[in-house]
Amino acid sequence: MERPDWYYDDLKQVGTDFADAQEVATYDERQNDSAEDAALLERLGLEASAALADIGCGTGLLACAAAKIARAVHAIDISLPMLKATRRRAEALRLTNITTEQAGFLSFAAPEASLDVITTKFALHHLPDRWKGVALDRMARALKPGGTLFIRDVVFSCRPAELPQTAEAWIAWMLANTGYDRATVACHLRDEHSTYGWIMEGLIRQAGFDLLSAEYSNGVYADYLARKPRPQ
Numbered sequence: 400m401e402r403p404d405w406y407y408d409d410l411k412q413v414g415t416d417f418a419d420a421q422e423v424a425t426y427d428e429r430q431n432d433s434a435e436d437a438a439l440l441e442r443l444g445l446e447a448s449a450a451l452a453d454i455g456c457g458t459g460l461l462a463c464a465a466a467k468i469a470r471a472v473h474a475i476d477i478s479l480p481m482l483k484a485t486r487r488r489a490e491a492l493r494l495t496n497i498t499t500e501q502a503g504f505l506s507f508a509a510p511e512a513s514l515d516v517i518t519t520k521f522a523l524h525h526l527p528d529r530w531k532g533v534a535l536d537r538m539a540r541a542l543k544p545g546g547t548l549f550i551r552d553v554v555f556s557c558r559p560a561e562l563p564q565t566a567e568a569w570i571a572w573m574l575a576n577t578g579y580d581r582a583t584v585a586c587h588l589r590d591e592h593s594t595y596g597w598i599m600e601g602l603i604r605q606a607g608f609d610l611l612s613a614e615y616s617n618g619v620y621a622d623y624l625a626r627k628p629r630p631q
C-alpha cells in the first residue's frame with residue numbers, strides 16, 4: 400500500500416550508521432555471546448511451538464538464540480550488513496528456521512495475530528516518540544492475543560532536570576566499561592531518540608498492552624515486559 404507523504408521513513412539511518420559494513424563489523428566485535436540472551440528467552444518462557452520476531456535484530460545474537468528453541472524466528476532490521484551478519488551467524492549454527500527481512504518497526508510485514516513473541520533490544524530508540532507509538536501499535540497487531548512483547552533499550556529513568564548529569568554519568572560509565580568512545584555515546588544522546596521511562600510506559604499502555612513489568616537500571620537502561628490482552 401502506498402504511504403502518504405507525511406509518513407515517517409523508517410528505513411533511514413538515525414544516529415550511528417548501521418548501513419556501513421565497517422560500523423557493523425565493529426559493532427559485532429563488541430558483542431559478547433553471553434548466556435544473557437538464553438536467560439532472557441527462558442524468562443520469557445519461549446516455547447518450541449512459538450513464532451518470534453526480533454526487530455532491530457542487529458547481528459542476530461538474540462534471533463539465533465531464539466531459533467535454537469522456537470519453531471520460527473523472523474529477524475528484522477533496516478540494515479543490510481546487519482542482516483548479512485545474522486544470516487552468517489545462523490548458517491554457522493546450522494539454524495534453518497530463521498528468516499530475515501529488511502524492514503523497520505513501521506514496515507515489517509508480519510500478518511495480524513501471527514506472532515507469539517516480539518523482542519527488540521536497543522533499537523526502538525531509533526524512532527521519535529510519536530512513531531514509537533505507531534510501532535507499538537503495529538507490534539500489538541502482529542501479536543496473537545496473549546502474546547508477549549519484550550523491549551530493552553536506552554531509556555532515561557531520571558527527571559528532565561537531571562538529564563545533563565545522567566548523560567555525563569552514562570558517558571563516563573560507557574568509557575570505563577565498554578569499548579565505546581565519547582563521540583559515539585554523544586551521537587546517541589544528540590541524534591537518536593532515547594526517551595523517558597514515563598513516556599515509554601504510556602506508549603506501551605496506549606498501544607493496548609498490559610505492562611507486566613518496567614525495570615530500570617543505571618539511569619539509562621530499561622526492560623519492559625508486556626502482554627497483549629486476550630479478549631474478555
Ligand SMILES: C[S@@+](CC[C@H](N)C(=O)[O-])C[C@H]1O[C@@H](n2cnc3c(N)ncnc32)[C@H](O)[C@@H]1O
Nearest residue numbers: 409417455456457477478503504520521522525
Ligand atoms: C544498537 S543496534 C542493536 C542490535 C541488536 N538488537 C542488539 O541488541 O545487539 C540497533 C539496531 O536497530 C536497527 N534499526 C535502526 N533503525 C531501525 C528501525 N527504524 N527499525 C528497525 N530496526 C532499526 C539498526 O540497524 C541496528 O541493527
